Amino acid sequence: MKLIVDAFGGDNAPEEIVMGVLEGMEEFNEMSVILTGDEAVLKELLTGHGHLMPRIDIVHAPERISMDEPPVNAIKKKRNSSMVAGLELLKNKSGDGFLTCGSTGAALSGALLRVGRIKGVLRPALAPILPNGGKGVMLIDCGANMDCKPANLEQFAVMGDIYMKSVLRLDNPRIGLANVGTEDEKGNALTHEAFPLLKARNDINFVGNLEGRDVFEKADVIVSDGFAGNLLLKSIEGTAAFLMGMIKREFSQGLRSKLGAGLLMPSLKRIKKTMDYTEYGGAPLLGIDGVIIKGHGSSNAKAVRAAVRQCARMVNADVVEIIKERLSAAEL
């Protein structure tokens, strides 16, 4: 298997990206990689890893797309960027999967413009896996599609089902529709129309409407339009950060608290680990005609390593082929 990695995408690129990739290569002996980015810098970073060099190619692409550049523009103009170079390599099958921790917008636009959709898929979706202490919960879509049609949500459900079954090996993933109440008739115009489509599919385990508070326990896949899904995702992150910040401040005030926090260190570490996205990898871009993982922009080496693992699993599980099969079926 050969993975393509955008070595210059993300807040901690290229150092942490390269380090994470090297760690991933130690884990998967049969894996080779293509790193895209500034060749001289990459060669420098690879010094001392001679035993891995036969499995590493570098494609020189010195331009960088920053996090706040207008995505479509960046993809069209920066043809020699680490992101576009990686997408081109995926498109022409020089590798089996592509990992980037760069701009989400650029990754989305680039994937559509350079790699393209799977035939039959109306809209690809960004589908991060949220830590829940277990295998994780997939939120699909989380920002690729601002305004969705009911059929989009139906396809998101099927793609989420495929990922959870084939990559995370869940037997019968529970698919829920993000909504304002659990009763069947709840929701807006979009969910009212999507609900019967989801209910009618006999190839998914649709568990009905779910509220924002049910995310962590009542489903393995939460289906949503990309606008609401993104709000949901980021409010979860924001609330967790707000709470953990408050705990950190409180627990470091005064001798008594510090002593207590010291005693609770093992517990606090377990809690932190449960919530640690770096254990769960990145967000697959489902519906694109190729395996793409969008890692968190602030990924460190550990998160990159998890995303490399995830990318490899997604390639091995043949997710793209299964999506082709199931979404070209007559129902859609």
Added chain:
Amino acid sequence: MKLIVDAFGGDNAPEEIVMGVLEGMEEFNEMSVILTGDEAVLKELLTGHGHLMPRIDIVHAPERISMDEPPVNAIKKKRNSSMVAGLELLKNKSGDGFLTCGSTGAALSGALLRVGRIKGVLRPALAPILPNGGKGVMLIDCGANMDCKPANLEQFAVMGDIYMKSVLRLDNPRIGLANVGTEDEKGNALTHEAFPLLKARNDINFVGNLEGRDVFEKADVIVSDGFAGNLLLKSIEGTAAFLMGMIKREFSQGLRSKLGAGLLMPSLKRIKKTMDYTEYGGAPLLGIDGVIIKGHGSSNAKAVRAAVRQCARMVNADVVEIIKERLSAAEL
């Protein structure tokens, strides 16, 4: 001032409702109340509070609307319910404000059907105040309007501004638009159109687009359609509950943890207090031609007392009159 209270709405009605109201009356000497519900039960509950009796009227309305009844139906059929009786009393000006901890759907439908909108208000909104350690953050709308138009969001912003200024006495409340990114051009069709409307108003302090993670720090009022707002609200509640549950489990495992937790008790109590919605009261229903507070369904006496206080403040601040003035202005 006379408040009308639905004594039989909510999970802990009527006991906790009545207790909270009595506590509120001790706080506000000039306040009298009308309790709606089963007269015999209420009289029984009021035994021993003789000194307050001259300030309490009971309106016998023995029917109850349950949390899961179809709202419109319930409001139309259960004319002798504690909820409908309370709304009718508000409508005919027998009291200055109405508090219910009953079904949100029934409160919304009932408010529209029995009390009606303020002239000029396109859609009333449900606007809970989230605990943030300070005066709180208003999320408007949180479920009254599933599918919104840009002009609805504009009005939500103005009504939120009015509430924060007049009831919570914030000088220059920051109004943010819930969105998927902070850049001006982000969003779905609705926010794209709402953004310039909000920006063009010189009577509010519009701070632009905000992400789900910005809720607690970057604004005093978060404007959203009711679908996304409800998901946002409940995902915040769900994440906080998930985390606090995990902390509780971890901190009670083994002697070492228990000892640490004991030392941290004052800190943990402060954290709990910061997040405690019972300190912040309920959700005003803004845009209705009368003061209505929808308390949390699971309100205990303390939460009811806070909601009574909030209801009184909203009456004193003349919120309904100010909304009338500002939303009948030429701009809308």
